[in-house]
Amino acid sequence: MEATPGRERLIEQFKADGLNVMFGNPGTVEQGFLDAVDAAEDFRYVLALQETVAAGIADGYARATGGAALLQLHSGVGLGNGIGMLYQSLRGHTPLVVVAGDAGVRYDAMDAQMASDLVAMARPVTKYATRVTDPRSVLRTVRRAVKIALTPPRGPVFVALPMDVLDELNSEPVLPATVPLTDVAPSPASVGRAAELLASAERPVVLVGDGVALSGAQRELAAVAELLGADVYEVDSSEVNIAASHPLRRGQTGHMFGPHSKELIGDADGVLIVGTYVFPEVFPELESPFRAGAKVVHIDLNAYEIAKNHPVDLGLAADPRQALRALAGVLERQLTPQRRAAAAARLDVRTRERVRAAGAAGEDDGTPMAVFLRTLAERTDGDLIVFDEALTTSPLVTRYLPAERPGDYHLTRGGSLGVGFPGAVGAKLARPDRLVVGFAGDGGSMYTYQALWTAARHGIDAKFVVCNNRKYRLLDDNIAQYWRERDIPEHGFPGSFDLSHPEIDFAGLARSLGAGGMRVEKPDEAVAAVGRMLSHPGPFLVDVQI
Numbered sequence: 001m002e003a004t005p006g007r008e009r010l011i012e013q014f015k016a017d018g019l020n021v022m023f024g025n026p027g028t029v030e031q032g033f034l035d036a037v038d039a040a041e042d043f044r045y046v047l048a049l050q051e052t053v054a055a056g057i058a059d060g061y062a063r064a065t066g067g068a069a070l071l072q073l074h075s076g077v078g079l080g081n082g083i084g085m086l087y088q089s090l091r092g093h094t095p096l097v098v099v100a101g102d103a104g105v106r107y108d109a110m111d112a113q114m115a116s117d118l119v120a121m122a123r124p125v126t127k128y129a130t131r132v133t134d135p136r137s138v139l140r141t142v143r144r145a146v147k148i149a150l151t152p153p154r155g156p157v158f159v160a161l162p163m164d165v166l167d168e169l170n171s172e173p174v175l176p177a178t179v180p181l182t183d184v185a186p187s188p189a190s191v192g193r194a195a196e197l198l199a200s201a202e203r204p205v206v207l208v209g210d211g212v213a214l215s216g217a218q219r220e221l222a223a224v225a226e227l228l229g230a231d232v233y234e235v236d237s238s239e240v241n242i243a244a245s246h247p248l249r250r251g252q253t254g255h256m257f258g259p260h261s262k263e264l265i266g267d268a269d270g271v272l273i274v275g276t277y278v279f280p281e282v283f284p285e286l287e288s289p290f291r292a293g294a295k296v297v298h299i300d301l302n303a304y305e306i307a308k309n310h311p312v313d314l315g316l317a318a319d320p321r322q323a324l325r326a327l328a329g330v331l332e333r334q335l336t337p338q339r340r341a342a343a344a345a346r347l348d349v350r351t352r353e354r355v356r357a358a359g360a361a362g363e364d365d366g367t368p369m370a371v372f373l374r375t376l377a378e379r380t381d382g383d384l385i386v387f388d389e390a391l392t393t394s395p396l397v398t399r400y401l402p403a404e405r406p407g408d409y410h411l412t413r414g415g416s417l418g419v420g421f422p423g424a425v426g427a428k429l430a431r432p433d434r435l436v437v438g439f440a441g442d443g444g445s446m447y448t449y450q451a452l453w454t455a456a457r458h459g460i461d462a463k464f465v466v467c468n469n470r471k472y473r474l475l476d477d478n479i480a481q482y483w484r485e486r487d488i489p490e491h492g493f494p495g496s497f498d499l500s501h502p503e504i505d506f507a508g509l510a511r512s513l514g515a516g517g518m519r520v521e522k523p524d525e526a527v528a529a530v531g532r533m534l535s536h537p538g539p540f541l542v543d544v545q546i
Contacts, residue, residue, distance in 0.1 A: 010033070017068070021043075023061070025047070029075050053448045062089075064427035087415075091236075092238055095156070099160075102118060119131050119160060128148045128157040131160035152214065186326060198295065204272070206224070207276060208275055210239045211320050214239075215319050216406070229346030278309060368526045372544050390420075392473040393441070420448075428455075428462035442469065463542075468544060470498070
């Protein structure tokens with residue numbers, strides 16, 4: 001094979017792996033590579049103004065496509081900027097292929113400007129991190145990284161690419177990476193054991209996470225839950241793992257306080273955990289939250305997460321879809337009429353509760369945000385993709401725009417702020433045929449507001465909503481819990497939680513970045529805002545006062 005510069009051959013390797021779009025922010029040590037990118041055919045570079053934004057757009061793109069996304073960062077300083085967002089991708093299992101340049105192997109001994117140990121920096125927020133030092137192994141290393149990123153448990157990977165290595169001639173073959181198939185079914189004996197442990201439960205609970213969505217096991221999950229008559233709680237969950245309207249879905253356990261999760265599942269005598277670890281709270285229960293004698297079955301492709309924090313009776317390292325399908329088959333054959341009747345009765349109770357709750361919900365409360373969301377739901381008939389970083393406003397968002405279909409809803413994850421707006425940009429780029437709306441709080445939006453500029457520059461018609469309460473409201477809620485736990489009298493919230501002064505002109509800021517924008521202060525303005533947002537050709541932001 002004829003040798004060509006490594007920087008050019010690398011692009012061909014990315015294209016062979018279906019990575020035809022690169023998100024990034026340029027730097028001097030990547031200049032030769034980016035010059036080759038500019039000249040490449042059928043390869044697109046999406047420019048962001050800061051690396052955190054580029055990483056967030058790549059994350060949203062990968063989540064919306066279901067595949068990997070390619071992210072370029074600039075040396076140590078750019079990698080440092082992107083680390084918070086890469087943590088989001090690590091915790092959420094987003095398969096990002098991250099590359100960064102450095103001045104070159106020949107300069108390693110000089111400890112010069114911007115010199116840093118890129119691999120050491122990247123390792124805590126990636127599945128795999130390495131540096132290429134031999135020009136004969138550039139493509140080999142990239143293929144390995146792609147394979148690791150896409151093999152469950154998925155996650156971001158990092159490859160450092162020195163300039164002089166990419167300048168060398170390269171004759172490696174361009175071949176697509178081989179990603180192993182992981183649709184592994186458990187043995188009939190282990191499935192039978194799982195059914196035996198769960199079938200007799202009188203208060204069964206199912207705990208689920210995004211491993212269900214990754215394997216496409218939503219239908220199988222619902223079937224097992226219905227056979228058991230089990231409440232379903234979402235734990236480490238940011239995708240649609242069970243339809244919001246399913247009567248057995250009980251919502252999220254939450255990610256902050258262990259006692260809350262314990263309260264939800266503490267009475268369960270049979271627990272099925274699928275596609276998640278337990279529990280992801282910031283302040284978790286150190287003792288097992290499961291009641292004494294409860295039978296616990298844990299299914300996940302990621303064997304590390306099984307019984308990571310609390311013992312289980314049976315752990316199955318298997319694909320959730322295959323395992324749940326097999327489990328449903330065994331339960332269909334083996335459940336006694338009495339147990340079927342008991343499960344049906346539990347399902348009937350939850351169905352009637354759901355009907356009563358829907359009737360009690362009634363009309364919106366007349367606030368600008370409620371009117372905006374109701375109008376958006378009516379105008380679109382719910383046919384849109386929601387990227388939700390609304391945080392304390394999320395319950396209202398999902399009330400009017402419930403997460404029903406896989407791929408239509410993405411929730412923030414990982415704990416760091418700023419994913420909502422760039423995530424919506426990435427999702428819209430991946431799904432140009434769909435309406436995509438990103439929701440973020442006023443505080444979270446300011447972490448990555450430059451994403452609107454990227455949307456305007458590249459003609460990405462995403463829509464954005466600022467849920468503006470002039471504060472870090474989640475911190476108000478969390479410190480109130482802190483005070484209650486320690487019997488500290490309530491008092492004024494810390495001033496560092498307040499964002500009211502000086503006031504931020506979000507609509508004006510959007511316009512300065514090339515997007516449209518308007519502010520909503522009154523309910524009657526909310527209806528007009530939806531119309532303007534939907535009819536505007538290009539990115540548009542609505543600042544809704546709460």
